[in-house]
Amino acid sequence: MRKLEFLLALALAGAMIAAAIAAPWLRFVLTIALAKGIAVMGILLLLRAGQVSFGHALYIAFGAYTVAFLAPRLNDAVLLLVVAAGGAALLGLVIGLFVTRYRQIFFGMLNLAMCMVFYSLLEKLYHITKGSDGIRVEIMPVAGQALDRIAYEWTIFGIALALAFALGALLRLYLVSPMGEALKGIKTRETRLEFMGVPARGVLLAAYVVSAGVGGIGGALIAMTSRHVTPLLSYWTASGELVFIAILGGAGGVLGPFLGAAAYELIRVYAAASFADAWQMILGTALLLVILFAPGGLWGMAARAIGGRSR
């Protein structure tokens, strides 16, 4: 199964590259999908512990605005990615220290609250953030190389793909490590975990910091691709979208977030192009159908089709 998953990931990457070559506008859509997939891996980690964050758009927006703010001073995509990841992880640590004291609905709602506070700060502090107009992000050098627009877009796409692979492999390791196994313990019965001497809050906090860090990376990639950041990145519906992608793709495996994100972005683009006023309705209906008739998500369907278990 492990080998199969790797092959499937390779096939998916190949399909993405082929699609990006065939249609340049798909390159944009797929880079965004990869960025969101990376962020959704964090959601997946928390879902293992049975906790739903309805506020992880906060870390995406934080990563994106980090890029927008620092680009004039720290003009390099690689450096900015590192700073965005580190900054988001640090913010995740501070907020995590507070929110990991809570579970279930309180955990979800406190995350939502943080995300909405960030949203209103971005919107209202006009003299710093330019409010709902947002900030433009210029094309920046990557690892010291100045690039023209086409080369830049291909490079960001490549970086997103490489990061998706690297982080996906790390997430796999994390999930089978004792830390990952303990997350499942939080879901089934936290008290028992504590009886065994495992600090449940610490386990959840570590996962939370990781999820914030990958959120920051996803946000930085989104800012570099769309080259425009607005407070809407942090609105609560954007957080819902991340959980949506996680469930659409299937929470069973590392490939799920990327399958989900690619499907989500493609449906969204096509639906918005053909039915401008009804794209949300189409996405919502797709989600309902998946939940009601394919509870394992896209990854679950794929795994069943090739005859393995969805893990």
Added chain:
Amino acid sequence: MAEWFQDNGLLLGLALLDGLSSAGLIFLVAVGLNLVFGVLRIINVAHGSLYAIGAYTAASIGLFLSTRGLPQWAALPVLLLSAALVGAVLGPLIERFILRRIYAGEEVVQLLVTFALFMILEDVQKLLWGVQPIHHDAALKLLGTIDVPFGSDFIPFTNYQLFVLPGFAIVTLIGLAWFLRRTLTGRVIVAVTTDREAATAMGIDAAKVFLLTFTFGAMLAALGGALSSPTAALVPGIGAQTIVLSFAVVATAGLGQIEGAALTSLMMGLGRSIAVYFEPELEVVVPYIIMVLVLLVRPQGLFGVIETRRV
């Protein structure tokens, strides 16, 4: 201090009156959400859409009837009837055909089903009513204004906002408390809230209670929307704004707490309107600050009951 009051006293008075009327609206919506969560254990994201649809339906029925020579006094009953209509139609539809299928599912799946519903209803609303603001304030005009004595001055304020909105909230609070504690149906609902299994074992038809509660909650959301419609122009997005605020109220009050929801709505309504007049940047943030502060001190919410830890 005395000098500050001299300068800002009237503004503060206006803020208090505004806060009172918006607290009434917040309560109507939040208490419905809270009731539904208490019984079904589902946080209904689509509750905000029911609010928006209630508002739009009331406004368009009002507009339609006013062109047909409806007597002035009927403006208020029209609001109530539209709310009842929306709740009675959409409530059973949603509960029967969608929610019923996922009661056994995971929490995240339940949350997402209502999120999908929210997305669908949001577009239904745009398709039916368009994106142009709709305004119909017959009920507001009908009742006229009053000069509220404040110190040595008077503050002009509409009777509708001063009496009708808080009035409905108070009637709902008292009526609901009486219904849940003194009538058989109410006690059955409380029994299911407290212990679904035991209640079912005693012969209570849980499915019926779910349907009843959800329809009632939907009516309350639609009532909040209908009552709000004369006070502001209706635009897309009001549902999304309302639901996040109600989330904050429910989490702060403690789950399943009616009096708690009333007190929290009052705190948040007043806090928000004071912010509007004195620190407008903070308006959206205030409810979340209140929520975070309350949960820091009381992790189970203001009136929440600590659940026993299971081993």
